[in-house]
Amino acid sequence: MLRSSHALVAMLAIALPSAASAASPQSFKGEYTVSFLGLSIAKSTFSSRYENGAYAIEGSVSAAGLAKLFDDTRGTISSKGTIAGKKMVPQVFRADYTSGKKASVVDIRFANGTVTSTQVIPAPGKRDPKSWVPVSAGDLASVLDPMAATVVHADSLDQVCGRTVKFYDGEMRANLALTYASKGTISVPGYKGDTITCRMGFEPVAGYRKGRKALNYLKNKSRMMVTFAPLGQTGVYAPIHATVGTQIGTLTISAGRFEAVR
Incomplete structure (x- = not known):
């Protein structure tokens, strides 16, 4: 149960408006729904503030709809x-x-972009050294947490894709490769305008069990698409829509609100 709940938190973090480098304070708000086969299974709300080269993000996530009957997960992320x-x-x-x-x-906890400590409660069980790929110190240098990994700093929409993000969720280290797919437009409360869609490749690096079918599917077969939109005039681009193919169907993450607030 720990791993499935942990995965939900990481998945919801994909749908997150995040940081902006701003001379004056700027705040943003996002509201998202995660659905599976047309049914809502989770909801999330995030608020963020950026001032003097620093950022602070807070959010809440919760299971919704039929999913609450099987795994009533809820919590906060910062x-x-x-x-x-x-x-x-x-x-x-x-x-x-x-x-x-x-x-x-x-x-x-981080220092200069490198992980200095990780605490997971309850602690994970004993790992089989024959099948477990351990995380080394080198794996934890210059990585992003589940929130920071979701946004892109770029000079324009055209430059959002074409990069690899080093991601660490407290257990797994993975690389997320973004490649260009298409351009488009979208209209949701708080934003109407241009978007860019990247295909996202998933490459587990460490902190996982070899031969795990779900991970192999994400790496080799899953079609993952993420659509980005700008956060005002900040030069930061955040997900506004995403789809993730799984072994049993496609997860869809959609913004119900995506806006700058003052």
Whole structure:
């Protein structure tokens, strides 16, 4: 249950308006729904603030609809850090959530973009050294947490795709490769305008069990598409829509609100 709840938190983090480098304070709000086969299974709301080269993001996530009958997961997520040039430099990430009556925590601390400590409660069980790929110190250098990994700093929409993001969720280290797919437009409360869609490739690096079917599917067969839109005039682009193919169907993450607030 821990791993499935942890995965939900990481998945919801994909749909997140995040950091902006701004001389004056700027705030953003996003509301998202995660659906499967047309049925809502989770909801999330995030608010973020950026001031003097620093960012702070807070959010809530919860299971919704029929999913609550099987895994009533709900919790809060927070992320803080600084912005150096066009790079996010996380300092701390924390997720506190419950699944039924079971409480869990993921706490990651950073220094200069490198993970210095990870706390997961309850602690993971013993790993089989024959099948488990351990995380090394080198794997944790210059990585982003689940929130910071969702946004892109770029000079224009045309430059959003064509990059690889190093992602760490407290257990797994993976690379997310974004390649150009298409351009388009979208209209949701708070935003109407141009978008760009990237295909997202998934490459597990460490912190996973070899031969796991779900991961092999994400790596080799899944079709994952992420559509980005600009956060005002900040030069930051955040997901406004995403689809993730799984072994049993496609997850869709859609923004119901995507706006700058003052």
